[in-house]
Amino acid sequence: MKYLIQPRDRDYPISWNGIPALTIDHYLWLDNGYTPTVKAKLMYTSECIQLHYNIYEANPTILYHTMNEPVFKDSCVEFFFQPLPESDPRYLNFEMNAAGTLLLKLGSDRNDRTYLQDVDPALFLIHTSTGCYDSIADMPYWQLEISIPFNWIQAMFPDFRPEAGRTFRANFYKCGDETPLPHYGCWNRITSSVPDFHRSCDFGELEFG
Template structure:
């Protein structure tokens, strides 16, 4: 387990989501293994999940890479039940005020953003906020049902500071914050739950900022 998730600053400006893999390769940004196998006794299947991130001040660039035995992206539109699909998630508290954002995106780039202090009563971001997040998926952008057979797929997000819409962030520069990275698939043939920083609870719950780890932006 890393002591912190360190996010390097790169010079590329106004990055398109489809360019993220190339830009990170050129900047030698390495993938980090997300391999805390949460609740393994009840959910023994463990896909391979990796993430790498960078930022350019105005955008957080995320590249998820997943190898799993079945890929699913059924949610028909943003703000749907994407956590039931093959889903990659970043939970982040950009300001130490007791709130956090959950940014959840399935294998087709369909996403939701929630905000609040806890699991209950979360506020969902409006479509104009979601539209600010550029997305690219190696699986395409159209919904699809279960695709069986092990495969590796990638998902890239270009997230502007404006996506953290309840805080007036000017830049990602120098932020030292709290967060966690997750992979789930609640309705897949073999549901699973992975996290970057471990969660010590008896049953699945990602909405636990008390288990967030350090996220350090250069």
């Protein structure tokens, strides 16, 4: 799958009106009937890439509040992206629960990953809202926003440039390993017989518009 990231001229105020959404709607490996709708939107400025999630589930599980704790066990959304897929197999994984607690790693596959410890999560301006209600869809939801600075990405991937037409690879996930109804959802379908989000070969494509 492919998603075109819309450019913006200013960082603030943020308005997501008119920005198309992608949907996390492939729920794999479990058959318990729990498939919460998740919409994600992206846009970029000269300084950062910004993500906005609407997660349609009530009463999200929140147990972890310290960076790099296993937030994937909570009600969690994730963004995995590979800035330079043609020349560098490494990718970053951002995993965040409904409290905005961040787990952040860098590596080339599931077994070759390093926690990024010396990063202040405040850098990413993570904001969450729980207890929201969509009167049109008649559904409760929670929101999460995150902003990822390009100069921070370029410290690890110097050749990465946010230029119109530039593409890179990524996937978006929804999970909750130890929630009342465990679930594993993805945007670009994963071709694995067991739960495994760390398959960069199954990432979709993002393009800067």
